[in-house]
Amino acid sequence: MATITxxxxxxxxxxxxxxxLKAGHDVTVFDLSKDAVAALVSEGAKTADTAHNAxxxxxxxxxxxxxxxxxxxxxxxxxxxLAHLPEGTLVVDSxxxxxxxxxxxxxxxxxxxIPFIDAPVSGGVGGAKAGALTFICGGDEETxxxxxxILEAMGKNIFLAGESGAGQIAKICNNMLLAVLMAGTSExxxxxxxxxxxxxxxxxxxxxxxxxxxxxxxxxxxxxxxEGVPAxxxxxxxxxxxxxxxxxxxxxxxxxKNHASIPMGSLARNLYELxxxxxxxxxxxxxxxxxxxxx
Ligand code: NAD
Numbered sequence: 001m002a003t004i005t006x007x008x009x010x011x012x013x014x015x016x017x018x019x020x021l022k023a024g025h026d027v028t029v030f031d032l033s034k035d036a037v038a039a040l041v042s043e044g045a046k047t048a049d050t051a052h053n054a055x056x057x058x059x060x061x062x063x064x065x066x067x068x069x070x071x072x073x074x075x076x077x078x079x080x081x082l083a084h085l086p087e088g089t090l091v092v093d094s095x096x097x098x099x100x101x102x103x104x105x106x107x108x109x110x111x112x113x114i115p116f117i118d119a120p121v122s123g124g125v126g127g128a129k130a131g132a133l134t135f136i137c138g139g140d141e142e143t144x145x146x147x148x149x150i151l152e153a154m155g156k157n158i159f160l161a162g163e164s165g166a167g168q169i170a171k172i173c174n175n176m177l178l179a180v181l182m183a184g185t186s187e188x189x190x191x192x193x194x195x196x197x198x199x200x201x202x203x204x205x206x207x208x209x210x211x212x213x214x215x216x217x218x219x220x221x222x223x224x225x226x227e228g229v230p231a232x233x234x235x236x237x238x239x240x241x242x243x244x245x246x247x248x249x250x251x252x253x254x255x256x257k258n259h260a261s262i263p264m265g266s267l268a269r270n271l272y273e274l275x276x277x278x279x280x281x282x283x284x285x286x287x288x289x290x291x292x293x294x295x
Pocket of ligand 1: 067
């Protein structure tokens, strides 16, 4: 079992740290939110007053932060953790951020002999709670192999996508496809219902036909068709529209830099921006259904 410090105990990080505790690891947690820290301490985690104190003695540091600027603030600069961590401390950043930012942090870590991998996740809050996340890693094989047994306490599928930053690229490709699938599924359901079809019957038909996809199988966007999904609780919880927009923005910026054409991703991004602009940013991303069926 390892001595691990977990930084960023939000919707995802909280349950991930909890699963590390359940697996028997010695876990110290840190977050700017005292409530988030208290929840993990009540499950047996240790804590400290600052991030620097929290990582003292850690063999491995894992972070799960909202965006690139938070990751840079935690790791870089004179005050950042990289300036103080002992050589050889394994660092895993699971935040979804730009691949350039991941690469830059990885390079600065390498210069200090600190092995670093980017390890963004897929699977949402449900996957985090169930310890069933997919980790999509970028970095060298030796670091990946060191991190894998730790990640296995939080996930079921652990992939090495390639060099540093590759995890972030694979993650935004996946989320761009997910946005396209969710918008397309919502559109098809809205068309069927406009023609008098029952959304549950239509969903079942499409699930068993060539339009079958992840949204239909386990995350139906039409309210009441599937139990236990955000659509059946007014789109509360889950993966926020604002976070999907962040990921679509990362995909778009990357495509522009690399002269890659992403017409479907760009359209999905516009739809999600429009939806967020109508006050839906804090709802689950399957609420894009409401853009097609405002009534
Ligand atoms: P969140 O906003 O719920 O949690 C982020 C946590 O980081 C908060 O508790 C915040 O207080 C803490 N934090 C921010 N700055 C900090 C700092 N300097 N030091 C310590 N703690 C700090 O976000 P989330 O939903 O848990 O998502 C985290 C990351 O995972 C994001 O990059 C997101 O895109 C990605 N992600 C989220 C989901 C999802 O379904 N929510 C799914 C896959 C990936």
